[in-house]
Amino acid sequence: MSKVNITVNGKATSATVEDRLLLVDYLREGRNLTGTHVGCDTSQCGACLVMVDGKAVKACTMLAVQADGTEVQTIEGIATDGNLHPMQEAFRENHGLQCGFCTPGMIMTGIDMVNRHGTDLDEKTIREDLEGNICRCTGYHNIVKSIAAGAKAMAN
Amino acid sequence: MYETIYARADSVSDAASKMGSAGDGKYISGGMTLLPTMKQRLAAPDALIDLTSIGDMGGVDSSGRSVKIGALATHNEVNSSSALRSACPALADLAGWIGDPAVRYRGTIGGSIANNDPAADYPSAMLALGATIHTNSREISADDFFTGMFETALSDEEIVTGISFNAPEKCSYEKFRNPASRYAMAGVFVAKHADGVRVGVTGASQGGAYRWTEAEDALNANWSPDALDGLAVDEGDMLSDIHATAAYRANLVKVMAKRAVAGAK
């Protein structure tokens, strides 16, 4: 067991956890932040994507103890002052989700793409950078549109 | 996941000493391979020694043609290093082909090399670049380092601290991905050095990454994709599975090699 201090969505959290506890389970079970999902066991689907110190990380492939001392942002923490994040809004406006299960990871990936490539994203870049996010419902068509639109909106 | 104990090392010697006192420990940095394996209960190290807090073991440096990359450099750092991109763009490109953006933020070059997955990308580059693998106790040439599938020259407590090489005149990496896992089904790194051509191949062979010496000879004689036309990759050495027969992999090795030569810069 180890003690961890992790800032989650701007709030300091602290707990004594089993060393084998995954960050995703710390968030879902420990912090009740169930918007971060688990869709596979091979670190490929991206449903568990969160930001750790500003970078997109698969929370199913990081131990909570590895996240000790970091700042973690989940899907529950990206809206500000009750306003949806532009990337969230873009997914709604562009029908970028159906069942919603992969959606939190997709939105976090979209934000990370903007962090890396800026706000003008072309289709090829978006499709390539969705390599680690699997969706079974949308055929990605509207996810690609959503991310492009969300990125543009983030410029404003 | 089985129970395990986690400890952060603050120096290389601290890490080695922690490993020495563990029963069946594993070093961990990004954990991009180790943690999925543990989650599937296919590995059960009783201790995880985290190397990521060790100072002076990361970064990508190049002065002139001399390149040094710390073991803790992430794939993302290697991919986005402007210094590396001017000295040896193919290696930066290679890093951008590993996994996905989230994996590239966490996975490290040292971890990839030490694991020597037969379908990992870096080993082919290390071989082709004639790189030196630095550990906490010695320097090992890439030719001596990779000893077979998931096998390296590392001893139990030995830690990869970095790699170095002299950038070649021209180089290129071409990867054909396994459509499901996205690991290399055949990846070929071609490097034209002042003293000759080196060709590293990954993903295809039963023995893990290897140098394709026939191709090197042919390219030394004639630096051109056509130089490989007459060569045949030995199917007997190739992996065969549900994704690709040995014949297909042999074909891919040749096609990727030709494309790498054509695209070298």
Added chain:
Amino acid sequence: MGVEGIGARVVRKEDKRFITGKGRYTDDHKVAGMMHAAFVRSPHAHAKIKGINKSAAEAMSGVEAVLDGKQLTGDAIGNIICGWMVHSKDGSPMNMGAWSALATETVRYVGDAVCIVIAETLEEAKAAAEAVEVNYDVLDAVVKATDALKDGAPQLHPEAKNNLIFDWEIGEEEATDAAFNKAAKVVELDIRNNRLVPNPMEPRAALVQYDTAEDHLTLHTTSQNPHVARLVLSAFYNVAPEHKLRVIAPDVGGGFGAKIYIYPEEIACLWAAKRLGVSAIKWTADRTEAFLTDAHGRDHVSKAKMAFDKDNKIIGFKIETVANLGAYMSLFSSATPTYLYATLLSGQYNIPTIHANVKTVYTNTVPVDAYRGAGRPEATFLVERMMTKAARELGEDPAELRRKNFIRSFPHQTPVIMNYDTGDFDASLDAAMEAADYKGFAKRRDEAESRGKKRGIGMSCYIEACGIAPSAAVGSLGAGVGLWESAEVRVNPVGTVEILTGSHSHGQGHETTFAQLVSDRFGLPGENVQIVHGDTDKVQFGMGTYGSRSGAVGMSAIVKALDKVEAKAKKIAAHLLEAAEGDIEIKDGEVLVKGTDKKLAWHEVCLGAYTGHNLPEGMEPGLKEGAFYDPANFTFPAGCYICEVEIDPDTGTTEIVQFVAADDFGQIINPMIVEGQVHGGVAQGIGQAMMENAVYDDEGQLISASYMDYQMPRAGDLPSFQVSHQTTPCTTNPLGIKGCGEAGAIGSPPAVINAITDAIGTERFVMPATPHRVWQAINGGEGHDIAGAT
């Protein structure tokens, strides 16, 4: 239509919770005192259980119990059933083998559940499951359906001699044979429809709560049809009587068929909670368990031949299919390769006579059942590959051969049960060819060739059948349930509306689309409408969502209930406004007397219904109406898909350079949502055609049991899609809806494979068209085992 009415692209109401991480899926639910379940599963494809030693596991920390199949059957928990009786052509009923939720004597596939372990934490449950020692006597296994029928093959069930479940036929064999005798040309096709793993992104899960005082069970589960689940759990599995069992399907992360069925895990968790008196047990599958236990899809091997006259008109069609149903018969497994498959073999074409023979077979693999499209993709793949191959052999353009044989007069009775009510197949074909610039293809092919690439174009003119119905008809074909739908419209005294529906949304956007019906009818804003679904305590009964039925059947039920509400509201308004009932109109939230300025606000009428102060003589208070809608016929969505590919001959890599979908879904309520359904369906169809394949080795191990080995389509594997709609309204339901959920997965695989075979110039080709297989085909090599590894 109004801004939120029928035909409007209304942004989804349900999205707010999903984009903010507030969706509530089964695994997101937690209750105090909840224990966790893990399963001991067979590592062998076929074995006798000689003994189970549980003592080490039972002694482990946190372990509440380890329960096995003998205990389960000892408590009179019933065997898992197939709910659709199919008879062989000799009249004998299908040979259904026993399937216990936990195996008692024999395991028949890798992953077959043997014990359930209940422990305080999930890690403890998993550790204990690993510590259960099961002593197996390993038997030979068989994984290919064609092998399982051979003499000397391992036998799975004593009830099914030679592993044959049934040998079924449809159509007229003699007449069909006679047609072939006078044919000018016969085209033959051997074909395999690859086995798929559905892979909704949310793995299956169950949370059981047991109230010992009331002896009442509540099950939260990942179901497409919670009422059917309750009925079956209660009536057949004997878990609890219906009034003591509540089933809730909360937010469900995709279904695609795999979440229709009632699986061993739910049964075992319910039984264990009650037997042990445990207040709550949760089980959530990991992805590996999903691969090993979710019902797989497809897996057919077929031989077909089509007879043409001298004018290239089809005069007969004959098909023999062997369908692999896996180790046990899943809930609808018998219907999928029969009434959902062979009844569509007439396609869009005038075919005077058809005969199909289907043998279904047990093998040591995961049970196979309906997966998005369910039988119709298999039929469409057969028909549309045949049409293209025939066109090539007859020297006709594939579009022209199709046109020559299109059905153009409706209603049209096919030789295989279906009666198409309407359609305009030329319209979709024209639209698709125009959008794809079909005429300009030759030029594009030449240009590609100059770059060393092989370019090909392929089309598929599909027709499918949705809204399986009417109930009396499906009953006569063997269905164990009726396939109607229910709806209740509750108008509140303040005028807001709640719609209770037996349909279930797991991505389809019902909360938005269904509300549009109310907006359209009464002019109310969508925010004043709430859709209630997925809870047997709230909605009395319903049949759930599968087979693209929620539009055609579910919404028709809502329309019927809305009709009743409207009629009553008009009566009340006529009474209050002292006008004739026929003069009352409800529009934009107001209730008006036509041609006058007399009116009431909608909520005034609603409030009047509930105060009861001034109602027409003899009228009951309240404004709430229910309806059951039983369709008069199937609906027949149809369309044309065109795929264009470019192939790198050195590696066999295929790039889809354009994909065009032209669909006739009849009336569309929300085009945005319908387009999304097409995108997703086409992606799954392209996945089947080019990427996905469940592969077993000869010992029955599923080799492609994770995303490392089973290629899920990713964004970089797919193009953007060009989608359009043509509309001939369905004539048999009130809205004219045909259904859109499965068409994409049904129509796309043959379009892709027709394009690839066009590019590489060979017909013998087995899905999926991975780079490896395409390269082999180009090089005239292997990879053409039609029977294939399953």
